[in-house]
Amino acid sequence: MQIDQLFELVYVLIDKKQVTAKEMAARFGVSTRTIYRWVDALSVSGVPVYTQNGRGGGIAISEQYALDTKVLSEEERLAIVSSVKALNSLSGNPASVVNANIKAAEKISGLVEKDTDWLEVDFAPWSPEGSGVRQVFGTLRDCILQKKQVSFDYYSGDGTMERRTVHPWKLIYKGQAWYLQGWCTLRKAERFFKLTRIQNLDMTGRAANITKINKPAPKQNFNYHPELLTIKAKIYLQKISYLLDTFICSDVIPHKDGSVTATFSIPQEDWVYELLLSFGPNMKIISPKPVREKVVALAKLVLAEYK
Secondary structure (H helix, E strand, O other): HHHHHHHEEEEHHHHHHHHHHHHHHHOOOOOOOHHHHHHHHHOOOOOOEEEEEEOOEEEEOOOOOEEEEEEEHHHHHHHHHHHHHHHOOEEEEHHHHHHHHHHHHHHOOOOOOOOOOOOOOOOOOOOOOOHHHHHHHHHHHEEEEEEEOEEEEEOOOOOOEEEEEEEEEEEEEEEEEEEEEEOOOOOOOEEEEEEHEEEEEEEEEEEEOOOOOOOOOOOOOOOOOOOEEEEEEEEHHHHHHHHHHHEEEEEEOOOOOOOOEEEEEHHHHHHHHHHOOOOOOEEEEEEEEHHHHHHHHHHHHHHHHHO
């Protein structure tokens, strides 16, 4: 017999109070005789399980047993199953660990009455590069749990590349991307690093002893909140879905020709104008005028490169 099977049997008894040997035989794919052997083994080991003969009888567990089904409610068990399923695809774990996670989810799934197959998370993007990001995720996760520093080449938003050494704290999913939060020894400050911009990742083996609690007090305020501009633009049919994927629109007005007029906000950053230009002829900035002029000027620079 397997220890995990005995554990699952105990959990089922705690949850359902009483079951029949026939039900458990069907659940585990064994004979009823095997189920009774398991009951004897549990009883010998001190678990207060017992059998009741006759109509309405079956296998039961003492009401005074320490574990209580109320420890985990139905919603809590459903949340655990969903979390295990979601994290399993992000883990970067070897197959043996992944299989163990799947078995854990299946065990708890058997104790949840609601549908547990409503959620699936695939860490990889549609492009084949997703496997590389998954490996970065797994390495960073291990460093966080082991409290070890990491070192990597990082490409900043302005295109510069620097070698960073980080005391890693947390992996965060925000704004359709994964980030590493930690203490950067180069900047001597808390920083966020986008996983897709990390290259040549190494586990240094050195202890990560700067935490969010004991981090040095900053000499200046590193919180940066760029000023936002409200944009009104007309977007044609080919790029409407791209617009909704890219910006949070406060207002979308459809037109008979299939286009829409949308209102959204952007930070005043150079990279945003490049993003607006990426819509090509399928976007026309209506207001404000300075934004429209910057996009036109950028388009002229691109055109000059091809002349």
